[in-house]
Amino acid sequence: MKYTWRVAQELMRMIPPAFGGFRKALKDTSYEGYDIPKGWTVYWASCGTHMDKDIFENPQEFDPSRFENQAKPIPPFSYLPFGAGVHYCIGNEFARVETLTTIHNFVNMYEWSQLNPEETITRQPMPYPSLGLPIKIKQRCNMS
Numbered sequence: 311m312k313y314t315w316r317v318a319q320e321l322m323r324m325i326p327p328a329f330g331g332f333r334k335a336l337k338d339t340s341y342e343g344y345d346i347p348k349g350w351t352v353y354w355a356s357c358g359t360h361m362d363k364d365i366f367e368n369p370q371e372f373d374p375s376r377f378e379n380q381a382k383p384i385p386p387f388s389y390l391p392f393g394a395g396v397h398y399c400i401g402n403e404f405a406r407v408e409t410l411t412t413i414h415n416f417v418n419m420y421e422w423s424q425l426n427p428e429e430t431i432t433r434q435p436m437p438y439p440s441l442g443l444p445i446k447i448k449q450r451c452n453m454s
């Protein structure tokens with residue numbers, strides 16, 4: 311299910327489930343002209359790189375194929391749905407299996423459509439459909 315995972319990856323690029331995280335500066339640091347004193351808490355936000363057009367061409371466009379045949383590789387620490395470094399999400403592989411299993415079963419077992427196709431995503435702080443995602447759902451008849 312390689313392409314299905316590309317779809318999930320692209321979704322997490324545009325709407326990262328966790329929109330960032332915190333790190334503590336262990337020593338005085340200088341970054342792009344900013345001095346960050348030792349002990350400060352720094353917040354990293356994934357949208358800073360996920361929506362950077364120099365890293366992801368046409369970042370507002372939903373394009374799962376950007377994760378295959380990359381002309382330009384994604385620089386390290388730029389695609390961060392599961393974070394990065396020593397605290398990188400320990401459950402990322404499990405999350406991938408859960409995601410693919412859910413999509414596989416849902417697509418194979420049901421036909422569905424959104425009642426409000428223009429429904430937006432809000433944050434609570436996790437991404438959440440603003441209207442609760444009402445759908446019309448029908449069981450596929452070829453189910454055994």
Ligand code: HEM
Nearest residue numbers: 327328331391392393394396397398399400401402404405
């Ligand atoms: C789509 C699903 C998931 C997403 C988007 C996600 C995202 C994240 C992110 C952004 C972090 C912080 C990483 C960092 O600070 O660099 C994190 C940490 C963590 N995640 Fe996940 N996660 C997911 C699923 C899971 C699952 C299924 C588990 C466990 C079964 C899990 C367990 C953890 C743990 C234990 C940490 C803390 C790791 C540490 O501090 O060393 N996550 N996750």
